[in-house]
Amino acid sequence: MDWLLERFAKADPGLKAFVHKGRITTYGEVSQSIARFAGELKTRGVQPGQTVVILADYAPDVFCMILALASLKTIVVPMTRGPVIEEGEALSISGCDHAIDFAPDGLSWTLEPRSIPAPNPMLAEFRATGKAGLVLFSSGSTGKPKGMLHDFERVMDKFLVARTPIVAIPFLMLDHFGGINTILAITASLGTVVTAENRAIATICQAIQDFKVELLPTTPSFLTLLAATDLSQRYDLTSLKRITYGTETMPQATLDRIRARFPGVELQQTYGLSEVGVLRSQSRPDGSLWVRIGGSGFETQVRDGILWIRSDYRMIGYLNAPSGFDAEGWFNTQDRVEVDGDYFRILGRITDLINVGGQKVYPAEVEDVILAQPNIADVVVVGEKHALLGQIVVAKVVVHEPEAADALRLRLRKACLAKLAAFKVPAKVELLDQEIYSARFKKMRR
Template sequence: MKIDFLDRVFAEAESKDAIIWRDQSYSYRWLRDAITAADEALAAASVTAGSVVMIEGDFSPRAVATLLAAIKRDCIVAPFSNTGEERRGFFTEMAEIEQVVTVSMDDRISVEKTGRTAAHAHYAELRRRGHPGIVLFSSGSSGTPKGSVNDLVPWLKKFDVRRQVLRTISFLLFDHIGGFNTLLYCLSNGGCVITVDERSPDAVLGAVERHRVELLPTSPTFINLILLSEAHQRHDLSSLKLVTYGTEPMPERTLLRFHEVLPQVQLLQTYGLSEVGILRSKSRSSDSLWVRVGGEGYETRVVDGMFQIRSASAMLGYLNAPSPFTEDGWFMTGDRVDVDGEYVRFLGRASEQINVGGEKVYPAEVENVILELETVAEVTVYGEKHAIVGEVVIACVRPLSPETDSKALVAAVKKHCAARLARYKVPVKVEITNEALYTGRFKKRRG
């Protein structure tokens, strides 16, 4: 019963829209009744406190109700978006899922037992505390996905404080920390969550227009797709007040172009991790990559250029990776930063840094330079092993037009980089592709 605070909100807002799904409104009264029905269905399927339960779906009203009902029953929930059978199998096995609750495309619920018994030490600790938990997997865009186990009680505690809320699109996925945070923030403040079945620029901005959306939480990759598609010119975005972006470094050129085409919209860089939750943030300005992060319940520090966080809401640990905490409890994020007073600028993941003969190359810096070319739609930069210098820089480029002359584009990229970057940062190889260079979570796919 760790979400009783929502009952008060739902009672006050019972006639208001809680969720808009497929252009149909569902009120807080409907959602409250749906949570009760989902609780009864889970009880009938022997889903009890401490059960490790995958909830497979997206932000449909029934999926949201089922997620909240499972948390209310003190389950350990593992949200999962429909992102492929291979990933589902990996997730189910690694997380020791005991029951799978599937919410179908027509919003019906089915419960299936897997026959597993979840015995991981982190689960045992949550059961000892009598607390609900959540399991979230990283995207795996640069390696094997890591599963983090979190105690939901400290996460939920911050939602007990009422704050201002905007009409918000649930762009970030059901199994993403940002998606979960968006949902809980909106519902705990009596706001409205607008869902989308298709995450394309026109589908998302069309929903903004139809439902007078005020807040779009998204990623730099998706912002770039909006600019490339020019979807912002085809939809009325006058209701939009705030676009937040995170999950990966923002190319400066992309940020400046987006600010130029939507000057009335505030742009805010966010920072959060499944290992610690979402920190409060404040960008220096809408066209700046410098951001202040932290807020109540969080301490931050920079050690040898690496960003570290300490918080009572930090995860218990990973299911399938070593502990990333220092002896005194600081979480080592793996993010490299520059520091300017109370502001930081994220340079990229240390694991993605390229070491060329002892010199450090950050992919985002090279990508930003290549994106200055008008003929480039997307670019991903990564390192490739080299016998003499350790690693060399490789760029994979998707041209704006599939008919672009590949040889000419390769030459243009190398020439432009040679004029703008130190020699060791210039890509030694430029690959041309017409395939998308991002994952289902709208993050760059590297290597």
């Protein structure tokens, strides 16, 4: 990571690195803060190879603290408030020697020893390399959360070649690989990170307007909500040059609406997994969901309709689960895909498939039809156990205006029958009045 610290040190010291709560932090200040934090941590007993948990959200000092910890060759475990898994469960997997807790404003912090052993041969072997580590956790939506150990220096090395600087909002959180990837990508090219108070649509739009944000990396769920409002007309979002979306399947109906709302903005589908990293991607320019993925350090392969990836930036392994890699280093993404030349269309995770009497249903294709109907703000499609069929399709919908449940059910089933095979049509339609998203702004299907 020396190259990254050197890049910060050689940058114009007045160059804008962060805009946080309206306050500007320059790259000169970033470079100084990393050195100051590293010195203070060392003085207070933080040693190479130790595991340090950092509880915080995006803020300049948080980023500087993470890099200071990496420079000391510790194993960093970033966690956020309102985490996707319980802190105790996470630390029982990763272990902990020290805990750093940042105040909500991201300005003040405390450090305290916390002895939570986690005897693990993989951790012991990694410590022997003398490198900085990074531990991230899956959301646990399909079972027990998995702890993933990365070589943090290898994660950073993906950004060795600088790109054009850009002003961007890091939407995904710091405990998510996509969040770490985004903030490293922005800063490694000496761009500007604009933090938002929260991830509410109006807050994000306000930040884009106020600070002339050029890049918004987000999720299809967020874009579905944005498309269901008039906020893109109420705020000046003309500074946007690119919107990237990933982490879950994008409904074509949402993509069409966002293209109509932002005709001059490049819409780019991204693809990545915490286990292998984020691949370079290029969306097909016809407005479809076909995407070309790969790039230096990545290889792709399709086996029986499932995408496999081999990556130079792969994790060391799971701390509490068997390896997800085969003998040749290929990782099973669990994503079923269609192939058209060198383009892929991601159909969805096989773990999300609904099995109706032996027939397979992808939730995203049903959601796409329902989202295109009037008065539908959002929908999540799930499978429900059934004594005879194994599972039935259930659509849980959010509406703009109140509507009688029977009338809603009838018109949505009729719309689905016109577009889909009968076994894919929802057997149940339920009205929702609660959140259908996880803390990582992805649809909750379980």
